[in-house]
Amino acid sequence: MSSNPIKLGIVGVGKIVRDQHLPALAKDQDYRLVAAASRHGKVEDIPNFPTIEAMLDATPELEAVSLCMPPQFRYDAARLALTAKKHVFLEKPPGATVSEVEDLKALATANGVCLFASWHSRYAPAVEAARAFLGSTTIRSAAINWKEDVRRWHPNQEWIWAPGGFGVFDPGINALSIATHILPPMFISSAELDFPENRAAPIAAHIAFRTSNGLPVTMELDWRQTGPQSWDILADTEAGSMVLSGGGSTLAIDGRVVHEEPEAEYPMLYKRFAEIVRAGTSDVDLAPLQHVADAFMLGKRNVVEAFFD
Secondary structure (H helix, E strand, C coil): CCCCCEEEEEECCCHHHHHHHHHHHHCCCCEEEEEEECCCCCCCCCCEECCHHHHHHHCCCCCEEEECCCHHHHHHHHHHHHHCCCEEEECCCCCCCHHHHHHHHHHHHHCCCCEEECCHHHHCCCHHHHHHHHHCCCEEEEEEEEECEHHHHCCCCHHHHCCCCCCCHHHHHHHHHHHHHHCCCEEEEEEEEEEECCCCCCCEEEEEEEECCCCEEEEEEECECCCCCEEEEEEEECCEEEEEECCCCEEEECCEEEEECCCCHHHHHHHHHHHHHHHCCCECCCHHHHHHHHHHHHCEEEEECCCCC
């Protein structure tokens, strides 16, 4: 592909698109946003369509699409785009099931186009520094604490509580995307999932992992946090106590901040997507999604009081 801007269409114009995708694309010379498709939202100053089918039919010049609808609906849209030989950017999580995304990987290869599973939290500014630190020492144990207020981040979004909507694993998969990047490979040994009696997806989860060499890793997820939000990964190591906080924005060792930068996750995601499009490859890591699937497979289901936002 030439160095001309990639002609991009975006599908699913909701909160994440307005908060993150559009501001990132507005500053990125690698792209020209030429169309959008959404049942409800619109993007100003470009053609808007009610469906991805209509967008693909009306704008054959599209080279790539960014899919930002809920995961339950992403597979069919991705399949349409890949079959039309468009490169595809998948918002996280990349699909409702592992097998869906495996099929999309094969379809991208068969059609000679690129597929990108965009784990945005991996691009938080202190994540690579944390990975380098942990790679330079011996880890004794680790813990993931990811607790936030669903009423603040997903107000009135019923899809997250539906089957396939992930519940608390919608933010929790962000933690897993970081953990699978900076920690040794790990496996779930036990899990408990708390389901409100009026919901089909969990509001909290308590998970124990182990690595192949026996390293213990615990994970606490909760969607009922009030006050300050907690997005932390901690590790006890021979070189000191590590805290990666703020969703990956700040790294401290033994209480001393050693790395902190402004957040720029979505600009970095689109930079990576442009790289793989121009290199003719794909970037689809399924490890975070696989851990969510394993948690549902192994997890004991606890019924807790009804939740209303």
